[in-house]
Amino acid sequence: MKGYLGIDVGSVSTNIVFMNEATEVLESLYLRTNGQPVATVQRGLKQLRSKLPANTIVKGVGTTGSGRQLIGIVTGADAIKNEITAHAVAASHLVPGVQTVLEIGGQDSKIIILRDGVVADFAMNTVCAAGTGSFLDQQASRLNIAIEEFGDLALKGRSPVRIAGRCAVFAESDMIHKQQMGFNLEDILAGLCEALVRNYLNNVGKGKEIRGPVVFQGGVAANVGMRKAFEKALGLPVQVPKYYNVMGAVGAALLAKETVSKGIPTRFKGFGVADVEYKAGTFECDGCPNLCEVIEMTEAGQVIARWGDRCGKWANALAASEAAI
């Protein structure tokens, strides 16, 4: 069997998919990053290796997400792309003709406007990084309900409570206030979903023209309460694709396929990557008062990448030696 790997390394979750040549997703993994992207990807590759038949040939690998550079170097990726492009590619592949993508993950939320299958505009949350996904997670655990039940409970709300949704901090204190007033839990959860949707449309959507078909993806799309709140606010049906929580990885695999199809041989280092020892060392550069913390990635004792320096002294030094080879 031949196919492509897509890896999306985010702040909260790491997703890996294996896609065959007909671009059907055969395997998908959803793992917690736990702040250890390399170890998580290694664990994921191990799991994937055991699930796939022994004669599997990986024709290309793509990485995306905030850890894309790091994992791209570790696995030998053919395509290293930002998550916006990857999500847009995946959405338009799984839902042909999609014109609007609403994406809410753990830390980042974004809106992507597509016209004629091409990204025409996008926006990501700015300045404040209070992630909607993480916030919902936290509220669920504070209210002692499982995050999976959150959406169903919210759907039962008959008259959603108005919650101040400008900022997670205000939303939380307003929620607590409403609880103390005696509102029931379902109405509060439904109100919270509406507040977050309002906030998203005002701060990320910012007057962009939202046309159907609308796709809602990212971890938060699992929450039916959020989906309903979007439908109510937009007055449009909102679709949640089958692989809503691994869309970045799907996009990365598609981008890898696109790169390899140009005739460039894959740089994938093989599933053996899972067993190699990777170490990240760090040192403080004292070349100037910025005192940058430079990160050094070693693969079995050999430095394979450096980054983190503002001036490029270290990163460029390695790039120059690469060019010399």
Add this chain to the structure above:
Amino acid sequence: MKVTFPHMGYMYVSLKGMLEYLGIDVVVPPACSKKTLTLGVKHSPEFACLPLKLNIGNFIEAKELGADTIMMAGGCGPCRFGYYAYVENEILKDLKVDYNLVVMEPPEKHIGELLGRIRKITGNRPWLQIIKALRFGFLKAKAVDEVEVLSFQIRPRELVRGSTDRALQKAINLIDEAKTTTELTIALERAKELMRVVPAERERPALRVALIGEIYTLLEPYANVNIERHLGQLGVEVDRSMMLSQWVNDHLFMGLVRNIPSSDRFKKVAAPYLNHFVGGHGLETVGSAVWYARQGYDGAIQVLPFTCMPEIVAQSILPKVSAEVDMPIMTLIMDEHSGEAGLITRLEAFIDLLKRKKEQKEALTS
């Protein structure tokens, strides 16, 4: 008297040149760094914008090097910058970092007003010498701008990563070291030569992106997380709507020098979207978006410090401009909390968008 001033990109070259021409001692604060920002954030109100925080850091660091007089620009209108010089001086007083303050308010009617304010620093030096010094400082600003523009064109086409940055630094130092007008002419020629010999693929096509927005975050690379370098390395030729020589000519010399592109070109085309002053450079930002679209640029990026009122006004108008002139515009807000990784993700995605759009356009026209 030892004079210092806040950093704003390569402005120090010009100011230092002018003051030293008059034989005044100058202390250039160390380049903006993490230390500068840490000092600034610690002693500034939380809600102040990034420029104020970095200025405070600059002044504290300059004090350590023996400076005793601050030369600072002032301003007027809704932008808070107008009273930053005074607020900063009060903060420094509380910290027992004592300075004499000289504020260069832009002249309202006549260039003579500016000369009157400079008097505080220049003492009884003859007017002719002062005017010559002003001219010398201005020529330095122009020279720096010239090599910077060269770097914008070379960086996306360089063959060895980082070589443009190294050449640019050397070129700026050459201009900085020139002591007289004649020396400056020679230095500029050598500086341009340095830039010309950077190995690059001159003919390589590149996307063209305009950087528009607030002057400080546009000019100070520390404040904008080196956005020009990131874009250049992504293969994009940038143009900045605000160059130092242009700003000096517009605001301090009241447009006295000819042959310098003026921000009037932006104000003229802003009218259908915004037709009055909103403070700072809000009006110019809106106009520049229109202007660059008409010049055939592929996109524009608005850069502003968090809480900047004039730019927020512009930001809310830009989506309409973008739709009507058919040029994508992205906004980046700079703050001490801005993460570089997030910024790069947004830049990459924006460039992807521009590339696809351009490919589509070319496919349609061919």
